[in-house]
Amino acid sequence: MILIQCIENVYGETVSAESDFMEERLLFKVDHFYIADQDEDGHLITQDEEGEPHIVADNHQFLSSDSWFSLHFKLA
Numbered sequence: 001m002i003l004i005q006c007i008e009n010v011y012g013e014t015v016s017a018e019s020d021f022m023e024e025r026l027l028f029k030v031d032h033f034y035i036a037d038q039d040e041d042g043h044l045i046t047q048d049e050e051g052e053p054h055i056v057a058d059n060h061q062f063l064s065s066d067s068w069f070s071l072h073f074k075l076a
Contacts, residue, residue, distance in 0.1 A: 001035050001036070001037055002035070002036045002037070002038075002044065002060065002075070003033055003034075003035060003036075003075070003076040004033070004034050004035075004036050004044075004046065004056070004073045004074065004075060004076055005031065005032070005033050005034075005073065005074055005075075005076040006028040006029060006030050006031065006032050006033075006034065006072060006073055007030065007031075007071075007072060007073060007074055008030055008071060008072050009026060009028065009029060009030045010026075010027045010028040010072050011024045011025065011026055011027060012024070012025055012027045012048075013025075025050075026049060027048040027049060027052075027054065028048055028049065028072065028073075029049060032049075033076055034046040034047070034073075036056060036057075038060045039055075042058070042059045042060065042061070043055045043057065043058060043059070044056050044057035044058075044059070044060050044063075044069070056068075056069055056072070056073060057069040057073075063075065
């Protein structure tokens with residue numbers, strides 16, 4: 001298990017069942033900590049605020065070169 005900290009709010013889009021419109025929802029909150037695990041393909045996966053799994057990095061070994069991870073998370 002790997003502990004990561006969110007350094008910038010991360011939003012995702014979802015389709016609202018009532019309206020069929022795309023809505024933004026907050027997936028990861030700034031300054032919150034998340035427990036991540038590595039899957040069999042080497043991806044770093046954690047659960048968002050609603051318990052849904054998300055890949056947050058392509059490979060745990062190369063977090064420093066993963067620009068998306070570096071913009072939104074850091075190792076705690």
